[in-house]
Amino acid sequence: MNTTHTLSPNPTFSGLHNPTFLQACLRHATPYTPLWLMRQAGRYLPEYCATRAKAGSFMGLATNPDYATEVTLQPLERYPLDAAILFSDILTVPDAMGLGLSFTQGEGPRFARPVRNEADVDRLAVPDMHKLRYVFDAVASIRRALTQADGRGRVPLIGFSGSPWTLACYMVEGGGSDDYRLIKTMLYSRPDLMHRILLINADTVAAYLNAQIDAGAQAVMVFDSWGGVLADSAFQSFSLDYTARVLGQLKRFGAKGETIPRIVFTKGGGLWLPEMAALDCDVLGLDWTVNLGVARALVGGIEYAPGASGPGKALQGNIDPNVLFAPPAQIVTEAQRVLDSFGAPYQRSGTGPTHIFNLGHGISQYTPPDHVAALVEAVHSHSRRMRQSPLEMASTI
């Protein structure tokens, strides 16, 4: 027997067949731990590769709302995931700023016009959001595709952006980097230029996420993929402060009055969790180096009575994506270990500490698709068992 959970009349949840992800984001109890996977629509799926081949290129895929809708839904057809995430790329934003994005085979993204000096910074501005219309059209198209015959959605749709700092890394380096030498040279030599870029990026990211919310995104996530390469004190000044600026400008509600949860994920940011607790967001994403029990004690908050509210973040993460290369039996063991590290699920009628299962980083293109099925099944079944009473649990294990 599971604890009975009554759907709140909250418009955030009532329009969905499966609101578990949004419930957990807002620290409400759920009958099991919801999960989705970073980069769940991706190259490990043969059907994704087929669509990408039709589209001709990565940007051909990302800029066509029909294709973007098709690939966003593919993982949901295979696995009972609890959220969809917009298929796109964080580099659409600097591309709209005119930096000239291209993807070269095997070398990753490149910008034709990277930002390297004061004249380059002088040319930067918040881009016209019409240049990113294809993204908002994709959001609207995916929302339509997720809507069932009764008018309710299957699962919520997450919109996203890179963080101001992470976008700046690509803009200054001109692509990926091993050592972040160019951007850190600018950061330490000309902090004034660095701050000018980050201010423009923050205002751009806020406008971009607000337009995704207007188009129908039901939660938004800021990927601070490279926050963890910064030194202590530089992280606070050059990443965290600008993520906070984005959050301060975000719309809190969708068109029907539903709350739009905001998620912040800083890869390699575990040491700064106490400072991230002060961010005005609902969920913190964690990579696999963080112990979920320790994170819960630091930032997970406490229980509040129904209708009351107080500080505390839902936690999202954090299994090592490389676990998916092991046989299914070991995947099950490791998934259980991650769930157990978070500890006892919150099961009452107010708000309390909650967990959204995810990987600690994007899924690898080499992942066997049937291993993902084993992970999803293990998370759902073990997290349901965790909600049984200890006595019942002993009898079912």
Add this chain to the structure above:
Amino acid sequence: MNTTHTLSPNPTFSGLHNPTFLQACLRHATPYTPLWLMRQAGRYLPEYCATRAKAGSFMGLATNPDYATEVTLQPLERYPLDAAILFSDILTVPDAMGLGLSFTQGEGPRFARPVRNEADVDRLAVPDMHKLRYVFDAVASIRRALTQADGRGRVPLIGFSGSPWTLACYMVEGGGSDDYRLIKTMLYSRPDLMHRILLINADTVAAYLNAQIDAGAQAVMVFDSWGGVLADSAFQSFSLDYTARVLGQLKRFGAKGETIPRIVFTKGGGLWLPEMAALDCDVLGLDWTVNLGVARALVGGIEYAPGASGPGKALQGNIDPNVLFAPPAQIVTEAQRVLDSFGAPYQRSGTGPTHIFNLGHGISQYTPPDHVAALVEAVHSHSRRMRQSPLEMASTI
């Protein structure tokens, strides 16, 4: 006026003109904060490149004790550094195991016979240390070169090894890696094989460091460069436990009864500092993501009266090497920030929290050599000022 420091009759210090590094390792007060730089003998120095050109290749340099001595001393000729570190490479160890090391231009190290399956593991064993004789000969040669006319050394010589886990990364991946997919697949699929490799590596590393101590190394350092790629709980089982096994087998004293401090550096390991506090070592190295003041509070220990001893680690680190790309004025500011983040220097006659200044990772080959001079000067002069009374400090800044 600086506080007066009397040299202890301790044989660990009395054989050196400049024992500040060893004093700080053992949590004794020093008149300033000693510093050395990871990879201080390296490609950023034109004289290093000249010697390497003579040697013909990287391994030609590392396997020739005369060349190794020459390049080890080069940075000491330029800068008043407080320690020398053996010029070598962590991959000498798996090479001695028969894996076939080569360095290809621009692609980094490769092993001809990586360890990928059970048959490969069956063939692994602790290698005969005679195969690494060139390393021990280099240690002895460098010690001779550091000895002054009065028989005392200029500065102490640090020996080193990769950690069991970090060596295993190269042995299984066959070279560097972006995602550690092969070794993590083994770790999660066949933990038994992983543990067999790590056991052999631990016993090898202990024998290797003990032979360096016998040859004259005055401190030893374990580089766990890739510990930080592991998930929480995997780090403890597959990296930390084997570093502890190494430490348990190390000689504590050199030929003249001098204490041999042991340093452990886990890049990306800041989250596990509380667990690393239990390691039987003297110093913990930290990368730039860690706040030194927070680390000091966690693991730096407290003051003990002369002759007494108790738990607590000296801390080594942790400026971002990319700071060295900024102009000297900013380098000075950032160096002071790192020194100040550690807080008030320990200045009494027992033992207490101490700091050894270093980079948070190896110096970049693109570093301008005169910027290193600015860093060294800033660390020495600011850390001397920190030891003045607050009143005097106010008048000199």
